[in-house]
Amino acid sequence: MVEKVGVLVVSYGAREVAIVDALTRSTKYKVEVYVADKQRNPFNVKKAVEHVVIPDLNVEDICRFVEAHKDKIDFGIVGPEKPIIEGVRDMVEKRTSIPMICPTKEYAIEASKVRQRLLFQETVPEVNPRFKVFRMEDFGTKEEAKKALYRWLDELNGLAVVKPDKPAAGKGVGVWGDHFTTREQLFEHFWENLKHGDVIVEEKIDGEESSFQAFCDGKHLVPLPETRDYKRAFDGDKGPNTGGMGSYKDVGDILPFMTRVDWEKEVAIVNKIFEKWKANADENQALRGMPFYVAFMHTGKHPKILENNSRPGDPEIINILPVLKDDFVDLCFKIL
Known part of the structure; x- marks a missing residue:
């Protein structure tokens, strides 16, 4: 029965x-x-x-x-x-x-991009791009904020990514060359986000992006095959960021532009973060579920992390679930 x-x-x-x-x-x-x-x-x-x-x-x-x-x-x-x-x-x-x-509320690190960067800086600093956190309370006027931002942009040679600290459903990030081509446009994007909370401004990293996902029972990580999503609307990636315009996986476990060594680096990086983070948990199962859905950028040198999410990828998990060999209900019971 x-x-x-x-x-x-x-x-x-x-x-x-x-x-x-x-x-x-x-x-x-x-x-x-x-x-x-x-x-x-x-x-x-x-x-x-x-x-x-x-x-x-x-x-x-x-x-x-x-x-x-x-x-x-x-x-x-x-x-x-x-x-x-x-x-x-x-x-x-x-x-x-x-x-x-x-994950529990405490370990849903997707809630703060600043907290993510600080965790990575403590554990695997080589995955972080150069970044700076801006807080509204640090500035008396809009002009002061603009001067501080422009000084940081000078250090980055103008090649920057502007991110609100809090989640914005994949739509709050602005990238130099994609969403703005002048400093004034970048500042307006920055300022609108700063009105609502902290903003992190990072150096722009070029390369090929991949999505790393892993199931977790709170004590162990099980990496899933690599996927890649597309965020920009319209042909040629001409439109604004969306929550996801679709995604793909290859016939194997890695993507066409990746090597097995690239994948092993990703696994090692995420496990290092996991072990550090797990040690701080009051009880190991706080990280149960999918605490790592990591956007990696492959630069040809060392991979960088763009961000981490605390949930299954949308849409990336759609590529994975239909090809699972195990019964998904059994897998859920193992996670529990």
Whole structure:
């Protein structure tokens, strides 16, 4: 007799469709899916036993949905960053004791690009580009901020990337030569972001980008095949940054422009960060889920890290789940 399993999926879009699909394709379990969705996704509606739309993915509303079905849910998976950063795992586990596959609020490092850079600087400084953190309280006037920024741009020969500290769904980053071609344009982008929080300005790194993802049970990392996404809208990458215009993986575990040595470097770098970070955790399972979804830039010398996210890649995980050899439900139980 096939065992019945109830799974909560917190959903934003296509990434979670891939998760729901992987769960319900299980041949070893009868999976009943309970979906807390940002919108009325037709695939999720069709597959779910219970489906609720929570447009802002508010963690309190998600938790109430779980509480209403807690006797039928065995575990939960969270795709989007917002509820992870806002502590959905902490709240659900505290109020229902249902285990969640995502990092705790404290270890959702996607919440701060500044915190990421400082962690990398402490652990693997060679992966960081040159960077500087700007805070509104450091400046009395807009003109003071502009002068400080321009001094830093002089050090970078004008080749800079402007990033808000807080997540902006892949749309807050501005790159010299792509999003602006004058210092005034760069400053306006910088200033609009600085109004809302800290801004980090980094040297622009050229190369080929790859996405590194790894499943984690809190104690071990299992790297997944490499993928690459495309963020810019329109043909020729002429448009603005988006949350993702699609992605691909090669027939093997690495991308066409990578060597096995490149991949081994990535694994070594992420494991070094993981071991340092894990040692600081109160309990090892705080990092459970996918605490590392790392954007690497391959420069022809040493790889650099552009950023790290605390969730499955959107859209990169869509390339991985359909080709898993293991039953995805079994894999989830191993993570737990």
